[in-house]
Amino acid sequence: MKKNALFRLRLYRDDVIAIGPGKVQLLEAIQKHKSISAAARSLGSRIGEPGIWSTR
Template sequence: MATSSQPRFQFRLRVYRDGGIAIGPGKIALLEAILQAGSITAAAQQMGMSYRRAWLLIDELNRALREPAVESAVGGARGGGTVVTEAGKELIRLYRGIEATAHAAAADDIAAMTRMLAD
C-alpha cells in the first residue's frame, strides 16, 4: 500500500501594476535569498537563476517601490556588495504576514478540503 504525502497549501500573492508583477513570490524569495547570501550573485546561484535575471527582478521591484528594497555598492575599500534595505525587510515582513493571515483565515476550509483528498 502506497503512502501519500501530506497536502501543502500555498498562497501566491501578487501585486500587479502597469501590466506587470510589482511584488510577487519570486521577488520576495529573491530578497530573502539576498538577505541570507549577502549578494545578488550568491542569491541568484542559490535560486538557480542567472545574475542578469536576478538583477532585472530587483530593478523591477525597486522601480515599483517608493524606497528601494535593495541597494548595491560598487567596489572600493570594502569591496562593494548588496544590502536589503529597511524598506526591503519591511516588504518581506508584510508579504509573509499577509500569507500567514490568509492561511489562518482559511484554516477551516483548508481542513475541509484536505479531508476531501484521496489517501
C-alpha cells in the same frame, strides 16, 4: 489524508507584476547570502543583476 493550503500574493502596477513569489524568494536569498549575485546563484538563476529586477 494530508491537506495543504497554498497562498501566493502578487502586487500589480498597471499590467505588470511589481512583486510576486519569485522576487520575495530572491529578497530572502539576498538576506541570507548578503549578496545579490550569490543569492541569484543559490536560486539557480543565470540572470545578471539588472535583469533580476526587470518587470518584463
